[in-house]
Amino acid sequence: MSNPPVTISDAESRVMEVLWQQAPQTSEDIVAALLEPTGWHEKTIKTLLNRLLGKGAIGAEKDGRRYLYSPLLRREEWQQQESRSLLDRVFGGKLTPLLTHFSQHEKLSAKEIAELRKLIDAIDRKGH
Known part of the structure; x- marks a missing residue:
């Protein structure tokens, strides 16, 4: 039985694009990639990361004191x-x-x- 589709918003898809281009990445890397082109605040980007984690679209692996994020949704x-x-x-x-x-x-x-x-x-x- 296949998993139900993961629905992601337009904003979340911007985060996914960053991860599809290169993964794994830290939240700092993702924030740096999105700050200027989107004008979003760091907190907004981190909220989007947490939503994507909750939906199972991305995964996070602990690397010392930080997390490395990778797409689970192709x-x-x-x-x-x-x-x-x-x-x-x-x-x-x-x-x-x-x-x-x-x-x-x-x-x-x-x-x-x-x-x-x-x-x-x-x-x-x-x-x-």
Whole structure:
């Protein structure tokens, strides 16, 4: 039986991004990485760390007088959960309306169009 999905907020995802880029890290490292780009206070960042710990999205290992934090939730797993949630909530669980929306409202580069064609060809070859 699989574990229920871990739901993380937008703010928590910023902390996760820091840990996905490099882990393990101390809280001081994480604070230093997030202070300037977010404008958050140190206490806010440490609160987010504690929330993520409580949710099981990250783990902490004691290293002397400090803790080293590492992600337990993989980025790919989170992306899958978030994309499925968006698809279900906004597009009725269907991929075609999502692609239609983006093709009509976003400018796709020639490279992106070529990548989509390759993806569709790969799907056709698999028989899906």
